[in-house]
Amino acid sequence: MSTDMEQRYQERLTRYTTAMRNEKPDRIPIRPFVAEFTAKYAGYTCQEVAHDYEKAFAAARKCAADFDWDAVVSNMVFVWTGLTEAISLNYYAIPGIQIPADVGFQYIEPPEGEAFMRADEYDLLVKDPVEYLFNVWLPRVADDVSPMGQPTSLRNNLSFVKGGMAMMQYFAGFGTQNARLRSESGTVSAIAGILKAPFDIIADKLRGYKGLCMDMYRQPEKVVAACEAMAPHLLHVAHITADPGKKVPIGLWMHRGCVPFISPPQFEKFYWPTLKWIIEELARMGHQVLFYAEGEWNPNLKYIAELPDLSIIYHVDRGDIFEVHKAVGHKFCLSGGIPNDLLAFGTTDDVRACCKNVIDGVAGDGGYIMDASAIMQDDTKVENLQAMTEFTREYGVY
């Protein structure tokens, strides 16, 4: 690794971590969360980056180098469909298989009544989440896994070997990817570790959104109990996958906790208590969380303001970022606030005007990271992302 590149890396890491401490770095860090955009830019199809993670890694590295960003996610096309196919996971539409090769992979919620967790199985989940996931959930979502009590098969036996080894191979690749981002372009790997709210796990992967909506009315105490049963496990996974150096934050992907999916009172009762506990515990251990609040979360700001100072980096999607800054900007670094539809359909002048507006409004005292509102897929125009980058580099100097 060249000395110059390592120096660039250290400068970027300092810039990034300073902003995340809600302080003023030398200039605003640029940390775009780019997924299928990287494929378009690098000349790959969505199928290629979803199914061949080395191409996804290469596309991310190319973007990092060409755009000269401070930080990127090592691979934002995170679901490696090679692994999902290895165990025949049945809830994805894969580019080039179920959907066209130039469309990003899609998660498919099961039909109502066929949720991966049945309405009367909360007690099983609460009693032992690990046992439930292995014995009940996995056989339902992975076609190669035989249900308990059913005859086993070659496919069943292979699924565990293939799934486990494929996962290890893929995750090992991230280590090399992060090292190459550092050595080849001095780019910081933006996040480390994974977290979701217990409520989102139930909504996304267990009961489905519709099923969970009914459960909140029909068996609310079970929903609360399920969240509480899973919380220690989600905390544990977040902690052991986090940056051991505690520099970059844990990625928290937030889905169903915002309006209009659930109301603020439902947020207060079902979504918030366990997530708050997890974030507080991680903060106590010295880890920040990237609070990637996709959607409109401003109605819940009074709850989010309860979190310890600097415990999160608050990423703004649909919420009014100026309102967010007013409410919690003194506590947390903010990121985002540049609408994806602007980056997809607007002009470069529009993008620059928006960036200026956001920077003027929320970045004056530091504690702001430039990024789009949501993960950028292949609809983002290259020239608009270029405009966002170059404008911030020039105008975002302190």
Next chain:
Amino acid sequence: MSEQESPKRPPGVCIPWEDKLQKLPEISGDKDLVKRVWEETDALAYLYIWHCLLAF
């Protein structure tokens, strides 16, 4: 978060060491070594299922 019972299977564990120990003969050598390696490999399975749930 409300008071709750200690989980039967704590975070990080699939098959507890105590269960594995029952199926082993008397350990004549370094018991702590066997325990550590068992728990490390068991944790890999734990990570597998939670990553399937969280990340895939």
